[in-house]
Amino acid sequence: MEQKQKSELTKQVILNESFKLFYRNGFKTTSIDKIMKATNLTKGAFYYHYKNKKELGVEVISSKIQKRVYDGMITPLYQDGNALEILEDTFSRRLKSFSLFDKQHGCPMNNFINEIADEEEAYQIALKRIIEEWKAALIHLIERGKKENTINKKYANNAIAIYLISAFEGIRGIRKLYNDDDILDDYILGLQLYIDQLKA
């Protein structure tokens, strides 16, 4: 294989295994040794490609986690159709579609936010970027809904977007505490109620 491609592939392997272990066991308790054991490579390979663990953390956030949020929560917002229905569908269907593992381990982004965001500005910046993109996509959709007269114009776009995101991230954490999905059903009802009153 060509060298550049192989090098890039190694980085991807490290990123993939890192993401999986961070998600399963948390950032701080996942050591470089454990990651490299999972890749079947050695520490030499790691420190050839990454300066330190912090740099890896930032890259996991800005590539793996960013993509995850993008695919699951942002891209669907750009579909055609009734804006309110898209909102409700995205925020509730996504929740229902999570695997048991994903329900038990919560949102990788939210885990990072609450485990390490207050420790390093680099993490903050990378995580904020995702939230800002998500927020922007929501505002765009809400704006469209207003133009098409399906969303009531009297409510601030920012406020709706942030309240939706907050509640979603909040419930992703709270669900960890339970052994069934009843709490998710409560959330979804609360969400529907919220979206209902945004109607024009």
Place this chain on the structure above:
Amino acid sequence: MEQKQKSELTKQVILNESFKLFYRNGFKTTSIDKIMKATNLTKGAFYYHYKNKKELGVEVISSKIQKRVYDGMITPLYQDGNALEILEDTFSRRLKSFSLFDKQHGCPMNNFINEIADEEEAYQIALKRIIEEWKAALIHLIERGKKENTINKKYANNAIAIYLISAFEGIRGIRKLYNDDDILDDYILGLQLYIDQLKA
């Protein structure tokens, strides 16, 4: 001093310093050594009073954190007055009243939930107990609001309670990513909008 009292005092000192360090630096990265350095006691004292770090973690949750949530978010719900006003006041005023430190470090309970809840059932149970108490207090208040005809009877108590809690915990994390309170203002607007439509 009487022995029992002194022993209890030592435990409280350890709990207080533990909570502070867990809140500032996270659970996993706070070692027993660091905690005992902060108390000016030694490891011998720690392992005389606690079986291991896990037992300490559970006790920090079920005493310090429980009390914090109780004082800040639950007790206010039992005040006299218009139920909706109490709801809005509790969820927004509390947010505004946080110190800069508390804004930067988020909610201690939410940090625990997202850092370690999925690792040990004992943590889950202790944390769930707090959420359940909070939820019950909210439901009680909403129920009263319905009886007094200030809250619309058509919405499910559970759903309202969980959506409020979720959004609050969510924004406590997200605020960590920012350097000012704009995002909190967005949240508060979103909250007001939510509460408005609960009116009877």
Place this chain on the structure above:
DNA sequence: CAAAAAACATACTAACTAGTATTTTTTATA
């Protein structure tokens, strides 16, 4: 006041940690 129990201190272990220094292997290129 002596013995026993409680409370704490000291010294240690074995495992794990991030990161470095050095060597070997693989690949590209002249």
Place this chain on the structure above:
DNA sequence: TATAAAAAATACTAGTTAGTATGTTTTTTG
């Protein structure tokens, strides 16, 4: 195909970790 550069392996360091074993001091109690 020889040489250089890239990629990865090996071996190491110095510090940290939870937890233990064994002391010493303090307090209680008979």
